[in-house]
Amino acid sequence: MKITFGILAHVDAGKTTFSEQVLYREGVIRALGRVDAKNACMDHDDIERERGITIFSDMAGFTHGKDTYYLIDTPGHTDFSAEMERALEIMDYAVLMINGTDGIQGHTEAIWNLLERYHIPVFLFINKLDVISASYERVLTEIRERFSGNILDFQGISIKKGNEASLTDDFIENVSEWDEALLDKWLNGSITFDDVRPAVVSQIKNRKLFPCFGGSALIGEGIEAFLNIFYSYTDTSYPVSAPFRGRVFKIRYDVHGERMTYLKILSGILNVRDSLSADEKVHQIRTFQGERFTALQTASAGDVVAVTGLRTTRAGQGLGECCDTVVPALQPTLQARALYSPEIPDRAILKMFHILEEEEPGLSVVWEESLRQLKVNIMGKIQLEVLEQVVLERFQTKISFGQPEIIYMETVEEPVTGYGHFEPLRHYAEVALRIEPGERGKGITFESQCHVDRLGINYQNLVRTHVFETIHKGVLTGSELTDIKVILVDGISHIKHTEGGDFREAVYRAVRQGLMKAKNLLLEPYYSFTILIPDPLTGRVLTDITKYSGRFEAPVPDGSGRTVIRGQGPVASFMNYGEELMVMSGGKGSISMAFSHYDKCHNEAQVLDHYQYNPNEDINNPSCSVFCQKGTSFVVNWDHAEEYMHTLR
Known part of the structure; x- marks a missing residue:
């Protein structure tokens, strides 16, 4: 059996110290490291040790009995929560740590919601109980009130043969809520270890129950009790004989500039020299223990590895028969301009930041050619400070950043229909798109209500592709458009003149024309x-x-x-x-x-007064349409375009 589990928490809750305890007890490290001593195994990056916080998710593998475990230590600071979220994509179980003195923090709640989104079973550990002001009971009550009533209190519980007497009434009531047969046995006094274990395993795995423990990672209190239960009540099954499927969760460049793709194998086997695309082969397979790695010839379902030789992979990507891509829930809220010496070529700066963007996709690097400015999206100011250090250490280049600005977005308040027509000589495409307010936080969705007799299914699929392939800009500030439902209601192609790219132009113009008429928010x-x-x-x-x-x-x-x-x-x-x-x-x-x-x-x-955005002057996002009469093309502005639309005749 192979299990990947992550350690998650708000900053300073003791995650890395907890990870050190686990690795020490499993013989992965010979001595316990400490964050304040700058010698923790999992925080081996110089910047992490200098700042005393986890910035990059890191992993270590070990065996316990016949089973293999992969521990993922994740960042706790909100500025690096995108790195944490990417690690969730490969976790079988999560250990959510909560500070016993401060209780649930804002970021703790955000992590809990993400764990629910990714359907990850959760073990909770209330830490720092060696501190006088800490209270297990107070925090446990808070967890039950704010997170779930189905918290299984494991303090003092020993589920093994001969210790059935340690099972409390509350414990059995929680377990048997989902299993009436188990409740009957409890009431009859005939319950045994063999009855309890499969029920607990199943209910934890299906997120019906959430085990809770307490202790102190710093002094090692409660760690052994937690591990005994964790090893006994977790379960996975990965099909080795099935075709290869994998999930990429991280891209990193090592100190030699070698590009590494971190992935979890969900099924099948991966060998050195295997081809994962037409022109990319696996050169090396590595398994990591902090900063140290071992090269492998093969890895199989359930393994978490880093491979070299892949140049086009990206975080969240599915490999093999796992072709879908995970869209992250957490989004940067700030944008900042990079400042650097005019002696440094723009191309060199862009190259550096595109490498960093591979590792942290949320940066969404933007180069504004007209202003000769490079901008990045960020989660907070600490991330900017770290970026400055990273660029200096890795590329020997000194940069700084301007004052961060808010990343605004735009949507519509009421339904509106936009029309786009693109007909230069020997080209043709026209679409009518209804734009409706969508559910907040859901982004852009699409459906077609256009009959295939009106517009062929191949062109309808093109329309869908063009709706999603770009970031549509709003007309208030030029910010990203979101939370709308786009409905294809009509469209026309030409049997001779419709070419590739024509519907792209028509779709973009239809969205823009609709926004120009809409009540925007x-x-x-x-x-x-x-x-x-x-x-x-x-x-x-x-x-x-x-x-x-x-x-x-x-x-x-x-x-x-x-x-x-x-x-x-x-x-x-x-x-x-x-x-x-x-x-x-x-x-x-x-x-x-x-x-x-x-x-x-x-x-x-x-905000609008500050931006002074004029949508009519944005030549990269036109709202006009292009028509053709008697062999001559002409442009019609958005406010008169409907008078010429063929779909409205």
Whole structure:
């Protein structure tokens, strides 16, 4: 059996220390490393050790009995949460760690929601119980209230033959909620270990139950009890005899510039020199223990490996018969301009950042030729600082970044139909697209209501492709269009003149023409936050939240002279609030923030005034249509184009 499990948590919850304990007990490392001592096995990058935080997800494999385990240590800081999310794509189980002193933070909740999205079974570990202010019971209650009532408390429980007496009433009630036969045996006093184990294994795997443990990773308390249960109550099955399928979750370049594709084999076998595409072969297969690796000749279903020789793979990509690509839920909310010496060629800077973009796709590197500016998307300011260090260390180039700006998005408030016609001489395509408001956070969806007798299925498929192949720009600020449903209602091709690319032009123009007529809405990113503040400052913080256009739940005293405030607010208003809170509270207050969602912009008029965007001057996103009469092509502006449309005749 092969199991991949990840360690996840809010920053400073003790993830890496927990990972060190596991690897030490399994003989992977000879001595326990510490983050503060800068010698942790899983945080081996110089920047990680300097900053004392995990920045890159890292893995280590080991065997326990006859089984193979792959441990993935993930970043806990919100600025690097995209790296964490990519690692979720290959996990069989997750260990979610929660600080026993601070409880659930904003980022903890974001991780929990991601685990639900990816359908990953979860074990919980309440850490730092050696600290006086920590409370297992308080945090357990909070978990049950905020996450799930189906939390299985394993503290003091030993599920093995002869220890049936340790099973509590609450424990059995939780397990038997999904198994009436088990409840009957409990009530009759005839329950055995052999009855309990398969039920627990199944319910954990199907996310019906979530085991919870407590301890201290720093002093090793509770680790052994956790591992005993984890090894006994996890289960996977990967088909080795099936055709090869794999999932890419990370791209990295090693110190020698060798491109490595990190992937999990979901089925079949992978050998050195296997071809994964027409012109790419696997040169080397590596299995890692932190920064050390061992070269393999073959790997099989369930293994997590890094391979060299692949030049076109990308994070989230499926390989072999696993052809789908995972679309991440977490999106950057800020954009910053790279600043560098004019003596450095633009081409050299672009090359560096395209390498970094392969490793971190969320950067979405943009080169604006007219302004000669390079911009990247980011999650936060710490990520910018790390990028500066990475570029300096890897490429010996000093750069900096301008002040980050908010990444806005746009949508429509009401349905509208857009028309696009593209007919230069000997070309022809026309489409009518209805654009409707979509579900918030779902992006762009598509359907066709056009009969195949009107427009052939091959052209309808082309229309669909062109809807999704580009980032459509809104007409308020030129920001990305999102959360809409695009419906193909009509279309016309020409048996002689329709060429490749004609429908692309028609689709782009139809979307744009529709937006020019539509009632548009500007969206901005929102944080979810958890604020921990001394009780006397509660009123002042609530006033601040309201002032910054945020909203909050009822404050909750934590019983130690502090108040917990949870809420949501615009990134634009709250991105620097942590510094303000630190000054206000004399260092005794803290805020944890994580990206939550996009919603209506709280200061749209101010933003529009700042952008001064004129959609009619955006030559790269035309809303006009091109027609042809008597062998001569001519352009018709968006506001008169419908008078010429063939679909409306």
